[in-house]
Amino acid sequence: MISLSQVCKRYPGGYDALKNISFTMQPGEVVAVTGHSGAGKSTLLKLIAAIERPTRGSIIVNGQNTSSLRPAAVPYLRRNFGLVFQDHKLLFERTVFENVLLPLQITGFERKESAKRVRAALDKVGLLDKEKMFPITLSGGEQQRLCIARAIVNRPAILLADEPTGNLDTAYASDIMQLFKSFNQVGVTVIIASHDEAMLMRLNPRLLKLNRGELAP
Amino acid sequence: MKNWLSQHAQTLWLALKRLRQNPFASLLNISVIGIALSLPGGLYVLLNNLESLSRQVSGEPQISLFLSMQAASAEVSQIHARLKSHPGVRNFQFVPRDQALRELQKAAGIADVVQSLTQNPLPDAFIIHAKDSSADALQRLRDEFRSWPNTAHVQLDSLWAQRLEALLRLGKIVILLLAILLSFALVAVTFNTIRLQILTHREEIEVAKLIGATHRFIRRPFLYIGALQGLAGGVVAWAVVAVSIQVLNIGIADLTRLYTTNFQLNQPNTSDSVSLMLFSAWLGWLGAWMSVSRHLHQIEPR
Numbered sequence: 015m016i017s018l019s020q021v022c023k024r025y026p027g028g029y030d031a032l033k034n035i036s037f038t039m040q041p042g043e044v045v046a047v048t049g050h051s052g053a054g055k056s057t058l059l060k061l062i063a064a065i066e067r068p069t070r071g072s073i074i075v076n077g078q079n080t081s082s083l084r085p086a087a088v089p090y091l092r093r094n095f096g097l098v099f100q101d102h103k104l105l106f107e108r109t110v111f112e113n114v115l116l117p118l119q120i121t122g123f124e125r126k127e128s129a130k131r132v133r134a135a136l137d138k139v140g141l142l143d144k145e146k147m148f149p150i151t152l153s154g155g156e157q158q159r160l161c162i163a164r165a166i167v168n169r170p171a172i173l174l175a176d177e178p179t180g181n182l183d184t185a186y187a188s189d190i191m192q193l194f195k196s197f198n199q200v201g202v203t204v205i206i207a208s209h210d211e212a213m214l215m216r217l218n219p220r221l222l223k224l225n226r227g228e229l230a231p
Numbered sequence: 232m233k234n235w236l237s238q239h240a241q242t243l244w245l246a247l248k249r250l251r252q253n254p255f256a257s258l259l260n261i262s263v264i265g266i267a268l269s270l271p272g273g274l275y276v277l278l279n280n281l282e283s284l285s286r287q288v289s290g291e292p293q294i295s296l297f298l299s300m301q302a303a304s305a306e307v308s309q310i311h312a313r314l315k316s317h318p319g320v321r322n323f324q325f326v327p328r329d330q331a332l333r334e335l336q337k338a339a340g341i342a343d344v345v346q347s348l349t350q351n352p353l354p355d356a357f358i359i360h361a362k363d364s365s366a367d368a369l370q371r372l373r374d375e376f377r378s379w380p381n382t383a384h385v386q387l388d389s390l391w392a393q394r395l396e397a398l399l400r401l402g403k404i405v406i407l408l409l410a411i412l413l414s415f416a417l418v419a420v421t422f423n424t425i426r427l428q429i430l431t432h433r434e435e436i437e438v439a440k441l442i443g444a445t446h447r448f449i450r451r452p453f454l455y456i457g458a459l460q461g462l463a464g465g466v467v468a469w470a471v472v473a474v475s476i477q478v479l480n481i482g483i484a485d486l487t488r489l490y491t492t493n494f495q496l497n498q499p500n501t502s503d504s505v506s507l508m509l510f511s512a513w514l515g516w517l518g519a520w521m522s523v524s525r526h527l528h529q530i531e532p533r
Contacts, residue, residue: 095443164442
């Protein structure tokens with residue numbers, strides 16, 4: 015489903031973020047990408063979601079090579095993913111409900127069905143009673159859960175999470191991990207990047223350790 | 232189809248919301264657009280009024296064909312036949328010289344002068360109405376009649392109306408130039424507004440792109456904002472013209488009373504009004520489209 019072969023990413027200025035990465039993921043797998051900060055975890059996730067293009071090598075997602083993708087095809091590739099960000103990337107002038115609605119509006123989902131799906135997603139992350147509130151009034155953990163609700167509302171086959179528990183305390187963080195576990199149980203492929211290896215181990219993941227841009231054995 | 236409509240309805244709603252978010256800026260933009268368009272729009276309406284006035288006053292253009300004094304009745308009937316079979320002539324009227332003299336005698340003040348004449352100085356004449364009453368066609372007919380034998384003089388009676396027409400044409404060119412210039416200004420205004428809108432919604436655009444929004448989806452609300460602003464500007468322009476004409480008519484009423492004539496400026500007709508508004512909306516859309524094409528691809532998520 016996702017396969018990288020000999021992927022290198024060099025940023026302008028000559029900094030090598032990733033060197034010669036190869037691995038293949040099967041549907042339904044949980045992969046944890048770990049490593050110190052600056053090891054290339056975020057870059058790896060960005061390459062998979064076609065936010066960045068590899069300098070060398072190829073990345074195949076659902077049979078599509080992301081580096082040879084036309085710009086107009088990129089949005090459709092991204093719809094395969096649910097993206098969870100460390101900084102949430104919520105829209106603060108929209109309500110909780112409208113934030114989760116956005117992916118469905120983008121795909122042109124029918125309106126009544128959309129509302130149902132949004133409420134189901136909010137229910138899943140425990141924010142159903144806050145749908146009319148604005149994200150600014152939510153706590154950090156709630157904002158992260160809102161971000162997750164937005165990522166899953168389209169029922170994507172793959173969840174990509176970059177440091178989803180980065181600035182949360184342990185109780186909140188284990189809540190979030192529990193959520194990811196439940197998604198995986200219904201067949202969603204999960205890729206989580208985090209420096210917190212102990213937290214990741216709760217998911218029984220396949221571990222990908224990055225060290226200065228290289229895959230550790 | 233229903234889904235597609237509902238998507239556009241949602242975008243329309245979003246565009247209205249964004250215009251309302253900065254009511255002062257939106258109103259200023261709309262006023263600028265409206266005032267800029269009301270200038271060529273108003274001049275156009277005035278010119279249209281002048282045109283219909285000139286048509287009213289000049290009536291139907293006609294050609295007077297005067298025969299030479301020596302023309303015998305056989306030659307007159309020859310010209311009669313020629314006119315009858317001429318494809319460019321709609322109808323004509325023969326005015327014999329005796330009748331012309333009688334009519335002249337009826338005119339006040341010169342009866343004495345006419346009576347003192349020893350012979351009739353007037354020639355036989357034809358008054359001709361052409362099928363095609365455009366200036367070109369009339370001139371061609373006049374030149375043709377001049378070359379016929381036994382014609383002393385051929386005159387276009389509506390020469391002054393043609394001059395006015397030419398003057399109005401010139402006015403139309405001036406309006407066109409003005410409209411082109413101001414349209415450009417309008418596009419520029421919208422371009423800039425949309426640029427600011429894009430910058431304010433930068434974050435939203437980034438997130439939407441991350442979630443898999445197509446260019447078309449991201450572009451749509453901005454195009455709507457441009458078109459709506461243009462449409463509102465068009466309505467303002469129309470209102471400025473309508474009110475101005477109303478005010479002018481009050482002044483004209485005083486003037487025409489003094490001249491004991493009856494003349495009122497007409498308001499722009501429905502199709503012109505609708506055209507003005509749609510044209511303005513289109514210009515707004517165009518400005519937004521240019522701005523979006525220029526600025527949207529600069530925003531890429533990192």
